[in-house]
Amino acid sequence: MVGRRIARRLAFLSSAALxxxxxxxxxxxxxxxxxxxxxxxxxxxxSPLEWFERSLWASHCHTFQARAVRIGIDGVRTxxxxxxxxxxxxxxxxxxxxxxxxxxxxxxxxxxxxxxxxDEEVPASPAGIxxxxxxxxxxxxxxxxxxxxxxxxxxxxxxxxxxxxGQRLWLDLQTALPLKRELIDDRGRVxxxxxxxxxxxxxxxxxxxxxxxxxxxPEHPWRPGWLPEGFIDQPIDTHDEQRxxxxxxxxxxxxxxxxxxxxxxxxxxxxxxxxxLHRLGISLAVVRHVVGDEYPMQVVVMGxxxxxxxxxxxxxxxxxxxxxxx
Amino acid sequence: xxxNARESLSALMDNEGDDLELRRVLKTLESEPDAAEAxxxxxxxxxxxxxxxxxxxxxxxxAGIMARLDAEPAPAIEEPRLAPRRSSHSLGRSAxxxxxxxxxxxxGVQFYQGSDFTSTGGDAQLADGETRSSxxxxxxxxxxxxxxxxxxxxxGMPLFSPASSGAQSGLMPVGAGFDSPLFMTPNxxxxxxxxxxxxxxLQSYLDRHAEGAAYGSGDVWMPLxxxxxxxxxxxx
Numbered sequence: 001m002v003g004r005r006i007a008r009r010l011a012f013l014s015s016a017a018l019x020x021x022x023x024x025x026x027x028x029x030x031x032x033x034x035x036x037x038x039x040x041x042x043x044x045x046x047s048p049l050e051w052f053e054r055s056l057w058a059s060h061c062h063t064f065q066a067r068a069v070r071i072g073i074d075g076v077r078t079x080x081x082x083x084x085x086x087x088x089x090x091x092x093x094x095x096x097x098x099x100x101x102x103x104x105x106x107x108x109x110x111x112x113x114x115x116x117x118x119d120e121e122v123p124a125s126p127a128g129i130x131x132x133x134x135x136x137x138x139x140x141x142x143x144x145x146x147x148x149x150x151x152x153x154x155x156x157x158x159x160x161x162x163x164x165x166g167q168r169l170w171l172d173l174q175t176a177l178p179l180k181r182e183l184i185d186d187r188g189r190v191x192x193x194x195x196x197x198x199x200x201x202x203x204x205x206x207x208x209x210x211x212x213x214x215x216x217x218p219e220h221p222w223r224p225g226w227l228p229e230g231f232i233d234q235p236i237d238t239h240d241e242q243r244x245x246x247x248x249x250x251x252x253x254x255x256x257x258x259x260x261x262x263x264x265x266x267x268x269x270x271x272x273x274x275x276x277l278h279r280l281g282i283s284l285a286v287v288r289h290v291v292g293d294e295y296p297m298q299v300v301v302m303g304x305x306x307x308x309x310x311x312x313x314x315x316x317x318x319x320x321x322x323x324x325x326x
Numbered sequence: 327x328x329x330n331a332r333e334s335l336s337a338l339m340d341n342e343g344d345d346l347e348l349r350r351v352l353k354t355l356e357s358e359p360d361a362a363e364a365x366x367x368x369x370x371x372x373x374x375x376x377x378x379x380x381x382x383x384x385x386x387x388x389a390g391i392m393a394r395l396d397a398e399p400a401p402a403i404e405e406p407r408l409a410p411r412r413s414s415h416s417l418g419r420s421a422x423x424x425x426x427x428x429x430x431x432x433x434g435v436q437f438y439q440g441s442d443f444t445s446t447g448g449d450a451q452l453a454d455g456e457t458r459s460s461x462x463x464x465x466x467x468x469x470x471x472x473x474x475x476x477x478x479x480x481x482g483m484p485l486f487s488p489a490s491s492g493a494q495s496g497l498m499p500v501g502a503g504f505d506s507p508l509f510m511t512p513n514x515x516x517x518x519x520x521x522x523x524x525x526x527x528l529q530s531y532l533d534r535h536a537e538g539a540a541y542g543s544g545d546v547w548m549p550l551x552x553x554x555x556x557x558x559x560x561x562x
Binding site for chain 2: 256273
């Protein structure tokens with residue numbers, strides 16, 4: 001049922017593509033777009049899973065200004081947030097209102113569930129995630145609450161195994177935008193909280209948001225020999241902006257939890273991480289130095305997951321028999 | 327906790343115990359929780375006195391150390407001329423053991439608090455240090471540390487042994503054991519500098535992980551705020 005609904009929604013995409021001026025990077029591929037205006041016509045969600053999926057679409061399609069707090073391992077920080085959509089590209093900006101004046105900026109679009117392997121259509125991530133997470137998490141509805149002076153419904157998302165963290169989500173009753181999110185570790189402790197404290201009335205974007213192109217996966221001489229169940233290869237391509245180094249990066253996600261795998265050659269005179277388990281904020285990283293592909297390599301597995309999961313991924317990296325080096 | 331155990335503990339703390347003493351203490355730690363507490367407290371006090379802020383003893387590592395001791399070959403019978411138990415020889419050995427204990431504590435888990443490693447000029451200078459050959463690097467300005475913000479605080483956590491088997495998949499660990507003298511430097515400032523470099527390097531991976539997580543996890547704000555962000559020049 002979900003699949004049919006999504007297919008209908010995506011039918012709006014290509015027609016919207018010509019209505020908006022495209023950024024140069026996007027224009028080359030005649031990007032598909034998701035028409036946000038249809039959200040206004042959708043019925044109110046019923047089940048927890050429908051609420052969850054709606055929140056993913058709503059997060060892509062609304063623009064707003066807000067104040068928020070983040071409560072993490074380093075204490076409480078207050079933030080000013082803004083979200084806008086320009087030419088189909090989402091732009092999020094967050095700025096700390098206390099401590100050093102640090103700001104965070106991101107430009108994004110609606111992602112795909114995974115790389116494209118051929119002719120098969122890869123679903124947009126909001127639809128794909130909603131279908132996927134049900135296999136690995138139990139979703140339940142909590143009592144209604146008030147967050148940021150708005151009525152909210154609470155979603156409890158519990159992992160079905162010990163391989164991932166859970167979440168509690170408070171969604172705006174009116175728009176399904178997430179107003180509050182708690183990340184809960186495998187021992188049931190809240191390790192990170194993000195909560196809006198004041199939300200200027202959000203607006204539904206009057207147009208389309210670009211949907212990521214379907215791309216084939218890049219080639220690496222390595223691959224994870226083990227991953228927690230349900231973790232799918234994400235079609236992302238990140239770069240190290242600080243250092244000009246070739247570090248292979250793959251990211252795997254079950255829709256809620258993610259882990260990154262970085263593999264790079266160890267070269268003399270270049271800084272490297274000390275093997276072992278590192279923690280930065282709530283993120284953990286397992287570092288190993290191994291010989292793979294006949295070269296010493298540094299393997300970094302990073303994520304917000306139980307440490308043994310990261311260790312197991314790091315210990316089971318497999319190398320291709322015949323490496324193809326450029 | 328018995329008086330004997332207390333004395334053994336004290337001797338070890340003063341680098342006067344030998345490995346038999348260490349085994350005895352570790353045995354005691356297994357059976358008496360308050361002894362383990364005392365061990366941690368003594369270390370904490372010593373660390374505070376020495377201002378070793380980067381050594382944390384909040385976690386019980388005794389099990390891991392005991393396993394490691396058990397795995398070692400039994401010591402050969404000493405030559406008769408080494409009869410006195412607390413000779414200068416045993417002092418040297420026990421110092422080595424103490425160093426090994428400390429090394430295990432700080433290579434357990436590296437814990438870096440905060441994510442304020444912003445790309446300011448001072449930070450960029452600090453970031454190019456080579457962790458393992460710091461002697462070849464000129465001493466960098468510690469301005470970034472002095473400016474506050476992130477203090478790298480390693481905590482012990484014996485759940486992961488980087489020296490664990492790498493035989494699977496044809497991979498061999500390189501220099502990944504506890505034997506690698508990574509943190510043997512006695513200078514707390516030096517050690518802190520290494521921690522800062524490690525934290526900064528780790529943050530560069532976290533930035534990329536956060537970017538990817540914002541794409542694939544259905545949430546933008548939490549991953550975005552784990553990245554390092556940028557220092558604003560004036561008000562926006």
